[in-house]
Amino acid sequence: AQTVTQSQPEMSVQEAETVTLSCTYDTSESDYYLFWYKQPPSRQMILVIRQEAYKQQNATENRFSVNFQKAAKSFSLKISDSQLGDAAMYFCAYRSARSGGSNYKLTFGKGTLLTVNP
Amino acid sequence: GAVVSQHPSRVICKSGTSVKIECRSLDFQATTMFWYRQFPKQSLMLMATSNEGSKATYEQGVEKDKFLINHASLTLSTLTVTSAHPEDSSFYICSASWYLETQYFGPGTRLLVL
Numbered sequence: 001a002q003t004v005t006q007s008q009p010e011m012s013v014q015e016a017e018t019v020t021l022s023c024t025y026d027t028s029e030s031d032y033y034l035f036w037y038k039q040p041p042s043r044q045m046i047l048v049i050r051q052e053a054y055k056q057q058n059a060t061e062n063r064f065s066v067n068f069q070k071a072a073k074s075f076s077l078k079i080s081d082s083q084l085g086d087a088a089m090y091f092c093a094y095r096s097a098r099s100g101g102s103n104y105k106l107t108f109g110k111g112t113l114l115t116v117n118p
Numbered sequence: 119g120a121v122v123s124q125h126p127s128r129v130i131c132k133s134g135t136s137v138k139i140e141c142r143s144l145d146f147q148a149t150t151m152f153w154y155r156q157f158p159k160q161s162l163m164l165m166a167t168s169n170e171g172s173k174a175t176y177e178q179g180v181e182k183d184k185f186l187i188n189h190a191s192l193t194l195s196t197l198t199v200t201s202a203h204p205e206d207s208s209f210y211i212c213s214a215s216w217y218l219e220t221q222y223f224g225p226g227t228r229l230l231v232l
Contacts, residue, residue, distance in 0.1 A: 045223035
């Protein structure tokens with residue numbers, strides 16, 4: 001079974017600074033997807049970024065980028081120019097690339113609570 | 119991104135009654151829908167996976183007779199909490215995806231059982 005570990009329960013960053021959230025995972029599969037989701041106080045889960053394991057290039061979405069190290073099974077999220085609206089719980093998630101039934105489910109880490117200080 | 123709605127957003131019910139929560143994919147067809155439960159300051163716990171037109175697959179430890187899931191169409195799944203008790207009070211979240219595409223989440227339903 002796959003596991004996802006987020007070793008930082010809480011992080012804080014100054015507004016306009018850069019912060020990196022860590023995520024490691026364990027799997028025996030070679031093809032899979034990795035995600036970062038954000039859950040602000042409203043509790044709506046919002047997709048931040050997605051990475052396909054077969055792609056060597058790290059995914060980026062505006063101020064959000066990842067450092068995907070497949071051999072090390074590491075998938076960190078970098079937030080540049082942090083804004084007050086970035087304050088939220090961030091979840092790292094894994095999903096198999098196999099088709100069918102339970103393979104579509106996400107395995108989540110425990111989350112990292114990010115505080116942005118003005 | 120795609121939009122998933124949930125209704126109601128908040129519900130209070132008496133112990134022993136049943137509550138139905140709806141999850142709709144508004145702008146795409148969802149071959150698979152998922153139901154999660156989330157306790158305060160914790161991660162999401164998957165309860166079950168449902169594929170359109172077939173029976174839901176429940177995670178270990180989740181009572182399928184208590185949490186009834188129906189996925190009758192490609193845009194609607196329902197979760198019914200039967201004979202609810204105070205320990206069922208929680209935040210329930212659904213998500214939807216088209217096969218291997220990204221899962222999109224609904225805004226959640228806060229259930230309080232008195």
